[in-house]
Amino acid sequence: MHSHSTTEFPWYAVQVRTRFEAAVAQSLNGKGLEVKAPTYPISRRWKDRTVSGTAPLFPGYIFCRMDVLKRLPVLTTPFVLGVVGVGRTPVPLSEDEIRFIDSAIASGLVVRPHPYVREGEPVKIAGGVLDGIEGIVLRVKNSWRLVVSIQLLQRSVAVELDSGAVAPVRAVHTCTNRVRAN
DSSP states (O other): OOOOOOOOOOOOEEEEOOOHHHHHHHHHHHTOOOOOOOEEEEEEEEESSSEEEEEEESTTEEEEEOOGGGGGHHHHHHTTTEOOEEETOOOOOOOOHHHHHHHHHHHHHHHEEEOOOOOOEEEHHHHHHHTTTTEEEEETTTTTEEEEEEEEGEEEEEEEEEEGEEEEEHHHHHHHHHHHOO
């Protein structure tokens, strides 16, 4: 695994023992694997002070790019519970979902875990650092959030955004079809 780039392999979700996401990511990285363990900033109030830190965006999961046929080094890593899939067959994550997580974190916008969303109007971001990303928009108090779901994990991530930057997916596809037809 050390001798060649792993970018030719898909991303998989690896279930790990909760609170050990960073340790597992570091261990797998040390084995030459490309790993993502996305986090978000948190603040905790104690009686006498506030402590800042980070928390996993997907508690109990990390993402690893790997050759699924050679997954034994992953499975034998301490605190790894398994590779997420259907039955005993690992299922790769969508490259679009991984790209969204990377874009959301790099955007500087507020990114937080969000309950998994199944319903709602799908939208597509038009412009900015999240251009082209599709998700579902929800209004929370006085702000708008784009919720993108990782189907395999049944988890979602929400990013605060400007409501003017979104367009309904149907409208985007309809306009594209009209342009091609003319």
